[in-house]
Amino acid sequence: MAVMNLVQAINSALDLKLADDKNIVLFGEDAGFEGGVFRVTDGLQEKYGEKRVFDTPLAESVLIGAGIGMAVNGLRPICEIQFSGFMYPAFNQIISHVSRMRTRTRGMFSVPMVIRAPYGGGIRALEHHSESTEAIYGHIPGLKVVIPSTPYDAKGLLISAIEDNDPVLFLEPKKIYRAIKQDVPEEIYRIKIGKASVLQQGEQLTIVAYGAMSRVVQQAIQHAKKDGYSIELIDLRTIYPFDKQTIVESIRKTGRLLVVHEAARTFGVAAELMAIANEEAFLHLEAPPARVTGYDTVIPLPKGEDFYFPDAARVYEAIKKTIKF
Amino acid sequence: MFSTFDPLQGKRLTIMNESGEIVAPEWMPKLPDDKIVDAYKTMLYARIGDLKAVSYQRQGRLYTLPTNIGQEAAAVGSALALEKTDWMVPAYRELGAWLVKGATMRDYFFYFGGSEEGSRYPDGTRLLPVSVPITSQLTHAVGIGFASNYKGEKDVVITYFGDGGSSQGDFHEALNWAAVFSCPTIFFCNNNGYAISLPREKQTKSKTIAQKAIAYDMPGIQIDGNDLFAVYRATSEAVKYARDGNGPVLIEAITYRLGAHTTSDDPSRYRSAEEEKEWEAKDPLLRLRVWLEKKGLWDDAKEKDYSEEATSDIESQFAEFEQYKATPIEDIFKYTFEEMPDSLKEQMIEVRNHVNRMGG
Numbered sequence: 001m002a003v004m005n006l007v008q009a010i011n012s013a014l015d016l017k018l019a020d021d022k023n024i025v026l027f028g029e030d031a032g033f034e035g036g037v038f039r040v041t042d043g044l045q046e047k048y049g050e051k052r053v054f055d056t057p058l059a060e061s062v063l064i065g066a067g068i069g070m071a072v073n074g075l076r077p078i079c080e081i082q083f084s085g086f087m088y089p090a091f092n093q094i095i096s097h098v099s100r101m102r103t104r105t106r107g108m109f110s111v112p113m114v115i116r117a118p119y120g121g122g123i124r125a126l127e128h129h130s131e132s133t134e135a136i137y138g139h140i141p142g143l144k145v146v147i148p149s150t151p152y153d154a155k156g157l158l159i160s161a162i163e164d165n166d167p168v169l170f171l172e173p174k175k176i177y178r179a180i181k182q183d184v185p186e187e188i189y190r191i192k193i194g195k196a197s198v199l200q201q202g203e204q205l206t207i208v209a210y211g212a213m214s215r216v217v218q219q220a221i222q223h224a225k226k227d228g229y230s231i232e233l234i235d236l237r238t239i240y241p242f243d244k245q246t247i248v249e250s251i252r253k254t255g256r257l258l259v260v261h262e263a264a265r266t267f268g269v270a271a272e273l274m275a276i277a278n279e280e281a282f283l284h285l286e287a288p289p290a291r292v293t294g295y296d297t298v299i300p301l302p303k304g305e306d307f308y309f310p311d312a313a314r315v316y317e318a319i320k321k322t323i324k325f
Numbered sequence: 326m327f328s329t330f331d332p333l334q335g336k337r338l339t340i341m342n343e344s345g346e347i348v349a350p351e352w353m354p355k356l357p358d359d360k361i362v363d364a365y366k367t368m369l370y371a372r373i374g375d376l377k378a379v380s381y382q383r384q385g386r387l388y389t390l391p392t393n394i395g396q397e398a399a400a401v402g403s404a405l406a407l408e409k410t411d412w413m414v415p416a417y418r419e420l421g422a423w424l425v426k427g428a429t430m431r432d433y434f435f436y437f438g439g440s441e442e443g444s445r446y447p448d449g450t451r452l453l454p455v456s457v458p459i460t461s462q463l464t465h466a467v468g469i470g471f472a473s474n475y476k477g478e479k480d481v482v483i484t485y486f487g488d489g490g491s492s493q494g495d496f497h498e499a500l501n502w503a504a505v506f507s508c509p510t511i512f513f514c515n516n517n518g519y520a521i522s523l524p525r526e527k528q529t530k531s532k533t534i535a536q537k538a539i540a541y542d543m544p545g546i547q548i549d550g551n552d553l554f555a556v557y558r559a560t561s562e563a564v565k566y567a568r569d570g571n572g573p574v575l576i577e578a579i580t581y582r583l584g585a586h587t588t589s590d591d592p593s594r595y596r597s598a599e600e601e602k603e604w605e606a607k608d609p610l611l612r613l614r615v616w617l618e619k620k621g622l623w624d625d626a627k628e629k630d631y632s633e634e635a636t637s638d639i640e641s642q643f644a645e646f647e648q649y650k651a652t653p654i655e656d657i658f659k660y661t662f663e664e665m666p667d668s669l670k671e672q673m674i675e676v677r678n679h680v681n682r683m684g685g
Contacts, residue, residue: 057501108445
């Protein structure tokens with residue numbers, strides 16, 4: 001065991017897999033020599049050489065497109081997009097090819113690719129650096145979307161993502177890159193993609209959160225506990241395919257659902273989970289499924305972002321409202 | 326060769342002119358006669374295949390499709406320059422090239438007849454599926470070449486696109502990457518004068534597409550795309566250049582689609598009958614046939630016999646395709662991921678139950 005933050009845990013996963021499989025290549029803008037703008041890939045080029053860990057020209061579409069070709073020809077590319085807000089130039093590649101190569105070729109070719117990107121807000125960043133885009137990608141057939149919320153999960157999920165024979169979008173909540181430290185095994189271990197984690201057991205309300213919001217919800221639950229509320233917290237871990245069974249079983253037990261995410265509300269992940277509550281647990285519901293989310297606005301620049309991102313107080317209000325309904 | 330045919334000087338490689346005469350014997354590729362006859366046969370086979378496909382489409386037995394008619398020399402000649410272990414990353418109008426690489430008319434009928442089975446080529450064909458989003462496939466060819474270098478293999482990649490495609494960002498990103506990483510990738514532009522309706526002159530201010538290679542510090546050459554010998558020679562040089570570790574090459578083949586953009590297109594809206602007539606005279610099959618006949622390698626009887634043989638082969642492959650009625654429901658779901666998530670299994674059962682309730 002070693003104490004690691006999220007950045008170190010991700011670095012450890014990359015390090016172990018690079019050592020483990022010679023067909024893995026890691027590349028991105030400033031991801032090689034510089035170790036990435038968040039230093040997530042720090043030291044990896046030095047250790048594995050420029051052939052395997054390298055900087056690319058500043059062009060996201062070919063960054064992903066070349067990764068497709070590498071995957072088709074036997075490599076396992078790990079692509080870093082510097083910020084999730086810069087992924088749009090590669091959108092055509094991701095949607096038109098990465099996610100559908102297996103279907104289009106009836107399994108002749110697949111794209112075992114991991115696309116890593118720092119995502120989410122709350123770090124007082126420049127424009128286009130704070131987006132939460134998971135719902136966009138969760139909607140694309142053929143793509144898996146993973147968002148860890150702890151160093152332990154980040155390492156285990158990333159190792160699974162790298163070993164997956166299908167493309168995985170691995171979104172790293174940059175707000176908590178260095179905010180959480182945890183004992184993390186130094187060796188390889190895996191967390192199954194598509195499996196949620198029940199962080200707290202409870203009887204009155206099911207809260208589903210992920211990424212940086214997991215921590216915010218835990219703070220809110222601390223307050224709610226003082227009021228005597230019993231809350232079950234599920235960390236989703238995987239946006240697609242998500243763990244419907246765990247969520248539905250929990251809602252059937254508690255009779256209530258609250259989903260928390262920082263992404264915009266309309267057509268977001270919460271909307272999907274609330275629909276599942278309706279479809280699968282309707283007769284168990286004691287209150288309307290609820291959500292605390294970002295708003296349907298452009299993500300505000302730092303002077304406005306505190307109004308946008310859900311905080312413990314907003315979550316606490318929603319907890320009370322849902323349980324008292 | 327590449328330094329001799331500088332696109333900025335307006336140079337273009339033609340070995341055999343429109344009358345089937347060898348005008349640049351010094352560049353004539355050293356191809357045995359039987360190989361040239363085979364190349365002609367493949368071009369003729371592709372032509373017949375396309376004509377049959379259009380006729381089936383008109384009868385409602387195939388869906389919208391883009392024919393290769395008029396561009397067979399560019400397709401067949403370039404593909405013949407590859408080894409079996411080399412890769413091909415197509416756009417969507419290169420039937421002759423796919424046939425050389427190992428795809429069949431059966432695959433073509435399946436794909437344009439509405440089944441993904443048409444992209445399941447024989448094992449080890451090293452041919453990627455048709456790529457409809459314009460020029461997006463060039464980046465894949467770069468990555469395949471990158472992987473070839475990475476693994477220390479000598480396989481090269483050819484990728485196809487059109488004159489319109491040269492305006493896409495992916496064209497520039499792909500050429501740049503390939504040059505930076507010295508990928509063994511041959512970018513083969515079928516400049517047929519139109520991107521659906523937009524003429525080449527309105528697509529780019531550059532006098533040639535080949536000259537765009539200069540910005541990326543790679544060789545670029547313009548060739549007569551209706552001259553099998555020029556296509557084969559230039560592509561062979563590019564393949565050798567790439568295989569020797571020198572990096573990518575851009576080839577611009579000047580050609581013309583004698584057919585429509587697709588079976589849904591009406592070219593008379595944007596190009597004149599005179600222009601079409603002019604290009605009919607430059608038909609790549611005609612000039613090669615003249616050359617073969619002069620050499621005593623081909624005649625009317627052979628043309629008739631082979632056309633009948635090809636037609637019957639193509640018809641039997643079409644008959645095989647028409648046995649296939651509908652995509653199995655499971656196939657719609659099972660290739661989304663290596664392992665089907667529960668949610669997809671549920672949806673698959675849902676549609677299956679619905680179909681059963683409706684009486685299959």
